[in-house]
């Protein structure tokens with residue numbers, strides 16, 4: 001994220017429509033036990049009064065599915081225009097739902113009114129189907145070695161970026177008895193997936209011919225923006241123009257896709273001209289705002305869904321000049337109490353944040369000192385810490401920021417990355433705990 005736009009209030013909290021999703025509606029049966037991975041319960045329930053100094057914690061990424069549902073409702077409401085046909089919202093839950101858990105995120109998003117679910121990979125789509133997600137489902141990133149036949153058989157709509165991919169879909173779908181549904185993907189300038197504008201006419205012509213003989217149905221045309229979060233970036237208008245032309249070419253070839261979609265989260269929050277018939281939101285459904293990453297303007301009313309928590313494992317008093325963690329990049333400038341948190345880069349904590357990040361314990365922030373290691377990091381509690389900060393005390397690594405705790409964006413700043421990466425990289429080693437509302 002190079003720079004953020006000036007936030008608007010176009011999606012005010014007032015437009016929030018969905019009732020929070022209760023924890024009960026995400027029961028084990030509806031999610032499938034296997035699909036949630038390690039769902040931490042038990043010890044984590046001790047974390048209810050979790051920001052108090054004496055509360056006990058467990059290592060867990062706590063995900064507020066009610067926040068996801070509410071964020072989706074807010075975003076979807078914000079793209080509607082009175083008197084016009086309703087616009088759809090595709091909730092993007094690729095990469096394990098940006099670390100939040102793909103199945104739980106999809107269920108919560110659908111409860112919030114999402115019309116479609118989107119993932120990058122065919123195997124992600126197939127896993128969602130296996131977990132019982134029956135909503136329209138799109139995947140768009142695949143290679144000749146991907147099992148596209150399995151995705152098509154599971155009624156997944158497949159993004160097609162080239163003539164080769166169209167041929168592969170036709171071959172993979174043969175024998176399914178009904179035409180494969182595809183969304184043609186156009187590269188309007190990002191230079192990644194999608195057919196370039198020089199390939200587009202041929203792809204559209206081939207897809208139209210295949211549709212005419214009943215072999216496929218082109219139900220969508222899509223592209224992806226490169227810099228929607230950057231204020232007044234000229235690339236947005238350029239991509240929009242190229243995409244509009246591409247849609248015209250598709251119509252001229254006789255295609256009548258139900259959905260034309262371009263907008264990601266940032267565009268959904270800021271750029272109505274990019275809405276077409278559907279918007280695709282990833283980051284924002286998880287309550288992280290690409291236009292207001294520090295939440296200074298209220299994040300357009302979005303509510304961060306994930307907080308990462310762990311217990312203090314150990315505390316100890318050390319003298320001045322004591323080394324801390326590998327290579328001794330930090331030595332204690334005074335006598336102090338060090339505390340060990342059992343989370344490291346093996347859990348997805350970025351090592352690059354060593355010496356720059358903070359955590360929240362018992363109502364205030366403390367610095368992470370020394371190198372973040374594979375399994376652990378060290379906190380400097382200072383020379384005279386609150387005696388309540390004993391092993392077991394809950395540490396909030398990041399959360400919504402509402403109480404002053406660090407946010408995913410704070411960690412992104414510390415590590416020189418973006419909040420997308422901070423939440424997405426939390427590894428499978430960390431259990432996910434699903435709550436209906438943040439219990440803090």
Ligand SMILES: Cc1ncc(COP(=O)(O)O)c(C=O)c1O
Pocket residue numbers: 092140223224263264265266280281282283284290
């Ligand atoms: C094709 C496509 N659409 C939508 C998204 C969602 O983007 P965002 O998380 O910025 O909303 C992504 C994410 O990278 C994407 O690749």
